[in-house]
Amino acid sequence: MIRGRHWVAAWxxxxxxxxxxxxxxxxxxxxxxxxxxxLRARRANLEGHRAxxxxxxxxxxxxxxxxxxxxxxxxxxxxxxxxxxLIPAAGGSR
Amino acid sequence: xxxLAVRMQVVQFGVFAGLALLVARAAQVQIVQxxxxxxxxxxQRTERxxxxxxxxxxxxxxxxxxxxxxxxxxxxxxxxxxxxPAADGAxxxxxxxxxxxxxxxxxxxxxxxxxxxxSALEVQPLRTVRGVHLEAVLNRFYPDPGVARATIGxxxxxxxxxxxxxxxxxxxxxxxxxxxxxxKDRAGREYESPARVIAAPVPGLDVVLTLDAELQEIAQRxxxxxxxxxxxxxxxxVMLDPTSGEVLALxxxxxxxSARPSAFTDTFEPGSIAKIFAAAGLLALRRVTPxxxxxxxxxxxxxxxxxxxxxxxxxxxxxADAIRVSSxxxxxxxxxxxxxxxQYVMLRDFGxxxxxxxxxxxxxxxxxxxxxxxxxxxAASLAMGYELSVTPIQVAMAYGALANDGVLLQPTLVREVxxxxxxxxxGGGATGTVRYRHRPEPVRRxxxxxxxxxxxxxxxxxxxxxxxxxxxxxNFPVAAKTGTARRVVNGRYAAGEYTASFAALxxxxxxxxxxxxxxxNPHKGxxxxxQTAAPVTRSMLEQALAARNVALDRARLSTxxxxxxxxxxxxxxxxxxxxxxxxxxxxxxxxxxxxxxxDVTGLGIREAVRALHRRGFRVALRxxxxxxxxxxxxxxxxxxxxxxxxxxxxxxRVAPSAxxxxxxxxxxxxx
Numbered sequence: 001m002i003r004g005r006h007w008v009a010a011w012x013x014x015x016x017x018x019x020x021x022x023x024x025x026x027x028x029x030x031x032x033x034x035x036x037x038x039l040r041a042r043r044a045n046l047e048g049h050r051a052x053x054x055x056x057x058x059x060x061x062x063x064x065x066x067x068x069x070x071x072x073x074x075x076x077x078x079x080x081x082x083x084x085x086l087i088p089a090a091g092g093s094r
Numbered sequence: 095x096x097x098l099a100v101r102m103q104v105v106q107f108g109v110f111a112g113l114a115l116l117v118a119r120a121a122q123v124q125i126v127q128x129x130x131x132x133x134x135x136x137x138q139r140t141e142r143x144x145x146x147x148x149x150x151x152x153x154x155x156x157x158x159x160x161x162x163x164x165x166x167x168x169x170x171x172x173x174x175x176x177x178x179p180a181a182d183g184a185x186x187x188x189x190x191x192x193x194x195x196x197x198x199x200x201x202x203x204x205x206x207x208x209x210x211x212x213s214a215l216e217v218q219p220l221r222t223v224r225g226v227h228l229e230a231v232l233n234r235f236y237p238d239p240g241v242a243r244a245t246i247g248x249x250x251x252x253x254x255x256x257x258x259x260x261x262x263x264x265x266x267x268x269x270x271x272x273x274x275x276x277x278k279d280r281a282g283r284e285y286e287s288p289a290r291v292i293a294a295p296v297p298g299l300d301v302v303l304t305l306d307a308e309l310q311e312i313a314q315r316x317x318x319x320x321x322x323x324x325x326x327x328x329x330x331x332v333m334l335d336p337t338s339g340e341v342l343a344l345x346x347x348x349x350x351x352s353a354r355p356s357a358f359t360d361t362f363e364p365g366s367i368a369k370i371f372a373a374a375g376l377l378a379l380r381r382v383t384p385x386x387x388x389x390x391x392x393x394x395x396x397x398x399x400x401x402x403x404x405x406x407x408x409x410x411x412x413x414a415d416a417i418r419v420s421s422x423x424x425x426x427x428x429x430x431x432x433x434x435x436x437q438y439v440m441l442r443d444f445g446x447x448x449x450x451x452x453x454x455x456x457x458x459x460x461x462x463x464x465x466x467x468x469x470x471x472x473a474a475s476l477a478m479g480y481e482l483s484v485t486p487i488q489v490a491m492a493y494g495a496l497a498n499d500g501v502l503l504q505p506t507l508v509r510e511v512x513x514x515x516x517x518x519x520x521g522g523g524a525t526g527t528v529r530y531r532h533r534p535e536p537v538r539r540x541x542x543x544x545x546x547x548x549x550x551x552x553x554x555x556x557x558x559x560x561x562x563x564x565x566x567x568x569n570f571p572v573a574a575k576t577g578t579a580r581r582v583v584n585g586r587y588a589a590g591e592y593t594a595s596f597a598a599l600x601x602x603x604x605x606x607x608x609x610x611x612x613x614x615n616p617h618k619g620x621x622x623x624x625q626t627a628a629p630v631t632r633s634m635l636e637q638a639l640a641a642r643n644v645a646l647d648r649a650r651l652s653t654x655x656x657x658x659x660x661x662x663x664x665x666x667x668x669x670x671x672x673x674x675x676x677x678x679x680x681x682x683x684x685x686x687x688x689x690x691x692x693d694v695t696g697l698g699i700r701e702a703v704r705a706l707h708r709r710g711f712r713v714a715l716r717x718x719x720x721x722x723x724x725x726x727x728x729x730x731x732x733x734x735x736x737x738x739x740x741x742x743x744x745x746x747r748v749a750p751s752a753x754x755x756x757x758x759x760x761x762x763x764x765x
Contacts, residue, residue: 048214
């Protein structure tokens with residue numbers, strides 16, 4: 001009789017242990033999924049931020065913005081070819 | 095009692111029959127129909143979803159992204175789930191840019207949906223708000239929407255390429271969608287549990303275009319300014335590298351501001367810019383000598399059925415004069431020495447009458463009729479550039495053949511196809527292995543190098559002493575031809591309507607750039623190409639020369655000291671590869687030798703830049719950290735003094751300081 005109860009208890013413990021393992025694994029998986037989702041969101045956010053900054057930099061660097069400002073504020077002008085001196089590639093000489 | 099026993103038996107039978115029915119039904123459901131019900135149950139608690147593939151990025155030749163795919167969001171709001179409807183509502187409406195009325199309407203709904211799409215930045219503060227449900231979708235963005243819009247094209251409603259290069263390259267860019275199974279609750283909402291991925295999405299390939307974003311901006315701005323100044327109906331600008339057939343810039347505009355890909359799709363009668371091809375036939379077939387003269391007829395020459403006139407009458411003309419002053423009478427008289435078939439074959443060999451084969455949908459082939467369909471004045475008309483319809487890209491390629499010593503190349507818009515990463519990472523630029531790299535593709539030899547050289551000399555005369563002086567630069571020789579042609583409207587030549595065009599080779603010796611400028615129907619000021627399209631060309635050349643990273647080989651343009659170029663570079667420990675001779679000698683330009691690009695992968699930025707400088711290259715830096723790769727790639731050859739773009743990534747481990755690795759394979763010249 002006692003032996004039978006032990007068997008029942010052993011089965012119960014085994015069942016609870018198995019259930020706990022399954023529960024723990026699922027909990028960990030859901031937590032990992034949440035973290036993954038958060039990381040993806042963070043990456044998307046950073047990518048969006050970078051794209052936005054790159055776009056703003058490119059706009060600020062563009063001729064449409066720079067040329068009129070350089071002309072108006074600094075009195076510069078687009079050079080004619082006679083004002084452009086290209087420096088020759090002279091290889092190894094210093 | 096007997097009655098009671100009977101009743102009991104009936105009840106027992108009933109119960110038994112009921113149980114039997116239950117068992118039978120259970121057997122039917124579980125055994126006979128088991129598979130069907132199992133599938134139905136599975137369908138109720140799981141859902142198969144499509145995992146969208148990230149579309150490949152389009153870059154310009156220096157790695158500037160022109161079209162990128164980014165994650166964006168649709169936003170769903172469940173008003174009854176909001177903890178603080180007033181505060182949350184204010185935040186949501188502010189982030190989504192909703193007017194208060196729309197928000198009030200949304201609050202009255204059980205579930206409000208805002209398609210957006212909203213960027214990650216816009217929805218970031220909403221992620222923690224209860225009742226806000228974000229649905230991520232991949233969306234196509236064009237960081238600078240105005241740049242080469244017609245050439246790049248756009249996506250259709252189905253997310254596939256709808257026009258332009260997005261359409262042509264769709265199979266490369268699209269990638270392959272994946273699939274996954276997710277669990278759902280009773281209400282059909284997806285559980286947060288991880289999806290079971292059946293097939294992972296395969297991202298599309300990245301494509302590096304031949305376009306140069308800076309030259310493109312120069313071309314677009316110059317064309318916009320010209321159209322506004324001249325009050326013209328529209329125009330096109332094409333710039334390409336004649337040695338590789340790579341298209342560097344393409345701008346097309348109409349008066350209304352729309353950007354149609356007319357450089358590929360719209361044809362026009364080229365007028366005098368086609369005279370050089372009649373000259374090519376005459377020189378190639380030796381039907382004319384430099385000393386041959388024809389009479390200028392006092393500027394007016396009557397032929398049966400038509401009168402040919404010159405704007406600049408000359409008493410007598412050589413072929414060089416006829417090209418220089420763009421004499422209709424001169425070129426028609428000389429072209430009469432060609433048989434119709436010879437004239438036709440020469441034009442056809444320069445690529446007229448058939449599409450160039452560039453990677454663009456719906457490219458027009460133009461019109462060149464065979465001699466059997468010619469009428470009496472056709473030979474004269476063709477010599478002057480009439481009875482022939484061409485696209486700007488065809489003209490550019492034909493002039494490119496003159497620049498390329500007589501070899502016609504196939505034009506291209508695709509420089510490289512890269513795969514493996516599928517996303518924009520690091521400091522920008524395409525990563526991943528190179529799947530395809532463009533090499534010049536000759537179509538045919540049209541004329542000999544000697545004839546091509548002679549034709550370039552004729553074109554040089556146009557800029558130095560002829561109709562193209564407005565395009566002349568002080569220090570750099572330019573070869574070009576003007577063309578002013580009457581426009582056909584509704585099948586007839588319209589009075590007072592002209593197409594002004596200009597085709598130029600820069601510089602005249604060993605040209606690096608072919609420019610074609612076309613202005614449709616200028617209304618203000620002169621309509622002649624000499625006063626309209628030629629100055630636009632000069633302006634673009636000056637801007638290109640002054641720009642930092644445009645695709646010009648400045649070493650070849652510069653005034654190099656020949657023996658300095660020949661000095662061994664590898665022995666040089668310094669980092670100063672350029673020397674300025676003074677005083678300045680404009681005519682001493684020497685050709686920079688082609689050199690192998692060193693492999694600097696893994697080196698620190700400073701060391702990598704130093705190694706590239708030591709080889710005589712200029713360096714454009716993208717990103718920071720350790721050197722990842724270069725354009726042109728390691729072991730490829732490039733002209734000394736040209737720009738090598740160095741891509742760096744912070745994640746790469748910097749290799750210990752070591753001398754630059756020698757190229758692993760023999761140098762491979764591009765041509």
